[in-house]
Amino acid sequence: MKILEKLSREEAQKAVKRPAGMQGTSFAQLRNSVDQIMEQVKTRGDKALFELTEKLDGVAIHSIQVHDAEIEAAMLLIDKDLKKALRTAKRNIEKFHQSQVEEVRKVETSSGVTCWRESRPIESVGLYIPGGRAPLISTVLMLGVPAVLAGCRQIILCSPPDAHGQIHPAILYAASLCGIREVYRVGGSQAIAAMAYGTESIPKVDKIFGPGNQYVTEAKMMVQSAGTAIDMPAGPSEVLVWADDQANPDFVAADLLAQAEHGPDSQAVLICESKTFAEKVNRAVGQQKSHLSRESTIDAALEHSPIVVADRVSAIQLINDYGPEHLIIQRERHHYDLSDIQHAGSVFVGPYSPETAGDYASGTNHTLPTNGYARMHSGVSLDSFVKKITFQELTQDGLKKLSGTLQLLADAESLDAHRNAVDVRLKYLDETVNS
Amino acid sequence: MKILEKLSREEAQKAVKRPAGMQGTSFAQLRNSVDQIMEQVKTRGDKALFELTEKLDGVAIHSIQVHDAEIEAAMLLIDKDLKKALRTAKRNIEKFHQSQVEEVRKVETSSGVTCWRESRPIESVGLYIPGGRAPLISTVLMLGVPAVLAGCRQIILCSPPDAHGQIHPAILYAASLCGIREVYRVGGSQAIAAMAYGTESIPKVDKIFGPGNQYVTEAKMMVQSAGTAIDMPAGPSEVLVWADDQANPDFVAADLLAQAEHGPDSQAVLICESKTFAEKVNRAVGQQKSHLSRESTIDAALEHSPIVVADRVSAIQLINDYGPEHLIIQRERHHYDLSDIQHAGSVFVGPYSPETAGDYASGTNHTLPTNGYARMHSGVSLDSFVKKITFQELTQDGLKKLSGTLQLLADAESLDAHRNAVDVRLKYLDETVNS
Numbered sequence: 001m002k003i004l005e006k007l008s009r010e011e012a013q014k015a016v017k018r019p020a021g022m023q024g025t026s027f028a029q030l031r032n033s034v035d036q037i038m039e040q041v042k043t044r045g046d047k048a049l050f051e052l053t054e055k056l057d058g059v060a061i062h063s064i065q066v067h068d069a070e071i072e073a074a075m076l077l078i079d080k081d082l083k084k085a086l087r088t089a090k091r092n093i094e095k096f097h098q099s100q101v102e103e104v105r106k107v108e109t110s111s112g113v114t115c116w117r118e119s120r121p122i123e124s125v126g127l128y129i130p131g132g133r134a135p136l137i138s139t140v141l142m143l144g145v146p147a148v149l150a151g152c153r154q155i156i157l158c159s160p161p162d163a164h165g166q167i168h169p170a171i172l173y174a175a176s177l178c179g180i181r182e183v184y185r186v187g188g189s190q191a192i193a194a195m196a197y198g199t200e201s202i203p204k205v206d207k208i209f210g211p212g213n214q215y216v217t218e219a220k221m222m223v224q225s226a227g228t229a230i231d232m233p234a235g236p237s238e239v240l241v242w243a244d245d246q247a248n249p250d251f252v253a254a255d256l257l258a259q260a261e262h263g264p265d266s267q268a269v270l271i272c273e274s275k276t277f278a279e280k281v282n283r284a285v286g287q288q289k290s291h292l293s294r295e296s297t298i299d300a301a302l303e304h305s306p307i308v309v310a311d312r313v314s315a316i317q318l319i320n321d322y323g324p325e326h327l328i329i330q331r332e333r334h335h336y337d338l339s340d341i342q343h344a345g346s347v348f349v350g351p352y353s354p355e356t357a358g359d360y361a362s363g364t365n366h367t368l369p370t371n372g373y374a375r376m377h378s379g380v381s382l383d384s385f386v387k388k389i390t391f392q393e394l395t396q397d398g399l400k401k402l403s404g405t406l407q408l409l410a411d412a413e414s415l416d417a418h419r420n421a422v423d424v425r426l427k428y429l430d431e432t433v434n435s
Numbered sequence: 436m437k438i439l440e441k442l443s444r445e446e447a448q449k450a451v452k453r454p455a456g457m458q459g460t461s462f463a464q465l466r467n468s469v470d471q472i473m474e475q476v477k478t479r480g481d482k483a484l485f486e487l488t489e490k491l492d493g494v495a496i497h498s499i500q501v502h503d504a505e506i507e508a509a510m511l512l513i514d515k516d517l518k519k520a521l522r523t524a525k526r527n528i529e530k531f532h533q534s535q536v537e538e539v540r541k542v543e544t545s546s547g548v549t550c551w552r553e554s555r556p557i558e559s560v561g562l563y564i565p566g567g568r569a570p571l572i573s574t575v576l577m578l579g580v581p582a583v584l585a586g587c588r589q590i591i592l593c594s595p596p597d598a599h600g601q602i603h604p605a606i607l608y609a610a611s612l613c614g615i616r617e618v619y620r621v622g623g624s625q626a627i628a629a630m631a632y633g634t635e636s637i638p639k640v641d642k643i644f645g646p647g648n649q650y651v652t653e654a655k656m657m658v659q660s661a662g663t664a665i666d667m668p669a670g671p672s673e674v675l676v677w678a679d680d681q682a683n684p685d686f687v688a689a690d691l692l693a694q695a696e697h698g699p700d701s702q703a704v705l706i707c708e709s710k711t712f713a714e715k716v717n718r719a720v721g722q723q724k725s726h727l728s729r730e731s732t733i734d735a736a737l738e739h740s741p742i743v744v745a746d747r748v749s750a751i752q753l754i755n756d757y758g759p760e761h762l763i764i765q766r767e768r769h770h771y772d773l774s775d776i777q778h779a780g781s782v783f784v785g786p787y788s789p790e791t792a793g794d795y796a797s798g799t800n801h802t803l804p805t806n807g808y809a810r811m812h813s814g815v816s817l818d819s820f821v822k823k824i825t826f827q828e829l830t831q832d833g834l835k836k837l838s839g840t841l842q843l844l845a846d847a848e849s850l851d852a853h854r855n856a857v858d859v860r861l862k863y864l865d866e867t868v869n870s
Contacts (some may be wrong), residue, residue: 224659230861250863261853348826349828357827416729
């Protein structure tokens with residue numbers, strides 16, 4: 001990794017600039033493809049899904065929904081140690097997300113005027129789990145656990161079929177562990193379209209969650225513009241490790257490598273205090289990397305992953321300018337203050353908190369804002385699966401006391417029917433009292 | 436208003452179908468105009484803002500930012516009773532939004548694994564306040580109060596200039612009351628573009644809030660697709676009143692009229708128990724309407740605003756199918772159960788809780804999801820101005836105990852660098868203990 005020293009704020013920002021995504025004509029082409037796929041699913045439903053799956057996933061499927069028997073069969077294929085690991089992860093994720101339940105707090109804002117807020121589950125949600133070489137079982141838990149906890153009435157899961165038209169048994173097991181039995185073997189932007197518009201087999205949902213490639217991401221942006229909610233805008237994964245000279249270079253190197261294996265467009269940034277430490281990390285990266293299976297992916301990611309040597313003030317500035325999805329702090333207690341961290345998705349504090357913990361099983365959610373979106377977005381949480389309704393109840397007296405304020409403001413906004421709704425009630429109260 | 440009885444679920448859904456917005460070629464034209472305006476502001480900054488303001492608002496302005504002296508002058512122009520009303524409203528809004536502050540709850544999900552969540556303000560937010568015949572001062576409070584409470588560091592406000600190039604003094608006063616001094620006289624989609632991209636005068640913000648016409652709404656959807664956060668998708672305002680036969684028809688009529696005066700595309704739906712009551716409400720609507728100034732707007736809105744006679748079960752079903760922005764319940768206590776209400780923006784309970792209270796001064800926010808978006812979106816709250824960062828800290832022992840789970844899950848996902856980040860630490864701990 002390139003070591004950069006004595007950078008100005010602007011130079012540092014430039015040094016950690018994320019690799020540019022698809023642009024220009026290739027992006028226009030992708031957008032056009034997605035648009036066509038969406039339109040086909042919208043107008044031709046299941047028929048389009050069968051055709052697109054054959055064309056894009058290279059497999060002819062016979063049913064879109066995964067049968068109960070397939071789910072039952074999957075149970076038998078999963079190793080018992082993995083089952084136990086999934087149960088442990090699920091329990092921790094449940095515990096942490098359960099702590100996000102908001103209790104109802106009634107507030108008497110003025111005498112006789114009571115306001116409060118109550119959460120209600122989003123009725124119908126769709127979870128997208130990408131395919132690929134290995135099953136993203138942890139993502140099933142990260143989306144499935146809070147969806148069930150929130151009380152969503154309909155929870156469906158879409159994932160692309162493999163070459164045999166199957167969904168990986170570990171995904172089926174993880175879904176089932178959460179209590180999700182409605183699984184569809186459809187992937188890509190066609191899955192997003194199916195969940196947004198509904199087809200004969202797949203119900204239309206209110207909100208779509210989950211990661212995916214650029215087709216999936218673009219499809220999610222399109223359905224969002226048309227009114228279906230989505231979890232958040234997505235981009236490649238990233239980590240920023242902030243270390244002091246007392247940190248263990250092996251730990252730091254391992255955390256950078258864990259990020260880099262995600263993909264060639266991933267970014268792993270280190271901010272440290274000295275060139276000596278930076279060099280130690282570089283050596284450790286080289287040593288550890290040779291034992292890892294995704295070495296070429298890692299090399300590609302590290303191409304645009306610098307080490308920035310910076311003092312504490314500049315480091316904080318750069319962290320907040322960058323807004324990392326994951327921030328790992330490997331510094332002694334007196335070398336940082338968490339309140340300085342303003343923009344980040346999830347923060348891993350201390351030497352024994354690798355990102356791996358949060359990715360899988362500590363309890364926090366791993367669906368987090370990338371691409372600097374941590375400036376304005378939170379990661380997925382229980383909140384993502386509910387909406388909050390405000391309520392108010394005014395007593396006769398409460399309305400009377402507030403009426404002068406309401407009348408003046410309605411007058412100022414020239415909304416006399418708004419004022420009338422207060423006047424009519426006051427008149428009635430006056431007449432009732434006088435009679 | 437048309438009275439409809441004995442409807443099936445589908446017929447009832449059809450009866451309350453919202454009036455269709457702009458579509459087809461006229462929508463394509465609007466989109467094209469907005470696109471051009473956005474592009475101009477993006478590439479030519481302030482220069483484009485001056486030109487567009489002259490062209491679209493019909494006034495040549497000399498400065499984009501409102502000077503402190505203009506804000507000071509506005510203070511002197513506001514009536515003292517209105518000032519008092521604004522202070523009362525502000526106090527109540529503050530009280531209710533203050534109650535939404537989330538306290539940090541640290542959770543030990545498993546032994547030695549501590550997870551928690553902390554809120555951080557969105558650094559820079561832009562509030563859009565539409566122009567028009569009357570100043571939307573209440574919206575200034577509804578957006579300004581939570582923005583300040585959340586601790587947003589930069590809060591800017593854009594609003595179109597009047598024929599004299601001025602912002603209404605009441606808007607300036609309300610902004611100043613919240614503590615907002617950075618006001619720009621720019622409106623329409625050009626204001627949204629300026630806040631999303633930044634110009635020489637107007638800083639780029641992280642998130643844009645506020646209502647507006649179709650140009651503003653379309654511009655907000657466009658910048659959302661490009662990465663700027665927005666409060667929520669918007670549509671015309673609406674109310675659903677649910678009454679029993681014991682309700683006061685005058686109150687019900689007044690609430691329907693208050694909604695209808697918003698615009699010809701507004702919708703005011705009544706669900707009640709009998710045709711007799713429906714007819715009483717219709718008579719009261721006729722009587723009250725003649726005294727109101729926006730009679731023609733009201734008539735247009737009531738064209739597509741039906742009265743549906745339905746029993747309790749069908750009523751609940753229709754309310755949740757519709758997902759009203761505002762729901763007013765004028766029923767005796769044993770005639771409803773708030774837990775039945777699943778989809779609504781804000782609920783007004785009982786005869787003395789007119790929507791006017793929540794629109795102005797009870798304390799709840801009046802920026803709410805319309806167009807059925809209450810199915811998946813919450814109204815604006817303190818949450819809208821913060822994001823929540825998760826944190827975790829594992830002890831040596833915490834990591835050791837969780838390591839088996841982490842290793843198994845990393846193996847199952849074929850991410851060996853993820854596993855390596857755990858292994859490296861365990862190895863170090865083993866060696867340290869053994870040495």
